[in-house]
Amino acid sequence: MTVGCGSSKQSKSSSAQTRPSVAYVTNGVAAFWVIAKSGVNQAGEDFDADVSVLMPSDISDQKRMIEDLITKGTDGFAVSPIDPDNQNELLNKAAKFAHVITHDGDAPNSDRECYIGMDNYLAGRMCGELVAQALPEGGKIALFIGRVEQDNARRRRQGLIDELLGRSEDSSRFDPPDAEIKEGKWHIVGTYTDQFDRVKGKANAEDAMSRHSDLAGMVGLFEYNPPLMLEAISQAGKLGKIQVIGFDEADETLQGIVDGHVYGTIVQNPYEYGYQSVRVLAGLSRGQTLAELEIPESGFLNIPATQIRRDNVDEFWTKKKQILGEK
Template sequence: MKLMGSRAAVAAVMLAGALASAQAAEKKQLYFVPNGAVDFWKLAEAGMKKAQAELPNYAIQIKYPEQSSAAIQDRLLDDLVANGAAGIMVSSVDPKTQTEALDKVAGQTLLFTTDSDAPRSKRAAYIGSSNKDAGRQAAEILKKALPNGGKCIAFAGLPGADNARERLEGIRESIQGTKIEILDVRADDMDQARAKRNVEDILTARSDVNCMIGVYAYNTPQIYLALQEAGKLGQITVVGFDNDQATLGGIKDGSIAGTVVQQPFEWGYQGMKDMARYLEGDKSFIPADGLIIIPTQIIDKSNVDGFIAQVKTWLSAK
């Protein structure tokens, strides 16, 4: 009798395990694919965690490409589709060269874009910032910090990606008629060591430069570090994007004029929720132009402390 009871217990455990596996397999898979593995995406992960708690019938994961390469990202997307992805949200590395690959994905699963849109693709919607508006806000910081004009160099991971290109377009449009000019844009392919070297090269070669713009989240901290090592903090006006801790610290100590922050937490949270709504047949939330815009915000010394507190709240979200 004891042996039979033991066998029954083992069978029950095996049955429970099989049921759990079956239930997990039944869950629809939603994925977030960033354009590279940088700390900026930690807030998106926090937003996804909140969405997961509200979407028990879905399994939500973030998948980073091994490198910030369009080809590598395309292969990752193909793998996720082959794995049965119900929906994918992607920040495209290079929308212009990836349109065909993204269309292939969109033909097999639900595709949203975020951060860097691919407007010519067949994606169902874009959820994220208006990068052109963010550029205009960065220009407001520049104009306030440089009332007599300035010679600026911009630093960007992927200048050809829509997010960088549109930010710079927004800045250029808004500084027309002023004495502020962008002399050059230096690319680093999202290699942070290279990003710092780019700044160091400018410090060596261009004594006339009195303004630096960090277009990607990590660019501004690398500008800060290079200026610090060169003993030039406070001598060159720095304006950035996003909310890296070093950027916020530089704003607090006065060595960075300001930054324009996005809301990746909301991209992760709302993006997963919206994909689930779409899969369940509700498309009413998608505007006619397919753009779901989440506003950006200027952070400077006047409001940086409050924003730091908000970031802590996002990161602690359950």
């Protein structure tokens, strides 16, 4: 990586910049990130910062974006690492030239300065609670997710499994994604990954139904998974026969809750992810400390998840539309 064009983070912090440049790098392209962008733009106005939002298509695209930010001399950026274990070196190099924080998904072994997001393991357990409520007798369920390499994906999947199986809390636990899990009344037939390929995501749902005619539930752990699952289930004529539980707040998922085709979903607060990321990066660029910015000593600014069911979906959806300026 070429970094010679950037100036050091130390020189940036000591230069008393009046309008820092801040970037927000996502882990893909999704409606979820459009909400985050609203928070980024509002914080840019509130904290007098030049902001940009970058949505990569894959890990190589994300790497290129980070390198470009350093070359341009960006003061700081927030990133949701696609494959944190293999991106530590890149993030560590970047941290020498810019303020680097993570959001949504963490890279805890890197030199990032803090993480802004939810506890994905506990959110996974919250999702497990929804699955147990939707299927009190248990049964066969299939899990769907973009990729398990991401820290947030691994943690929320594990939290879900641990909650269903009645295990103690241990976010370091890891059940291999290629194995079936049979324990008690639960049979997790597999974890289907799609690498953010929507065609593959729908095909995965179709495959799960084809292989398991008695499938009782589907759980989508990324924002776009539940809508693809619903589409596949509808075309198979199994709406209402297979319980659907999701993550995030895609309109199709929320409509599914209203219509009774989705039991519930776990929502994050992407607006706050974007807003708080810019607030912290603008402050760091102006020489403030993490303590002054009210970041806990753990380096984790927790923005809790929420369970959405039929009894609170209308209120939540109204707030979402207000944030996006929709009617």
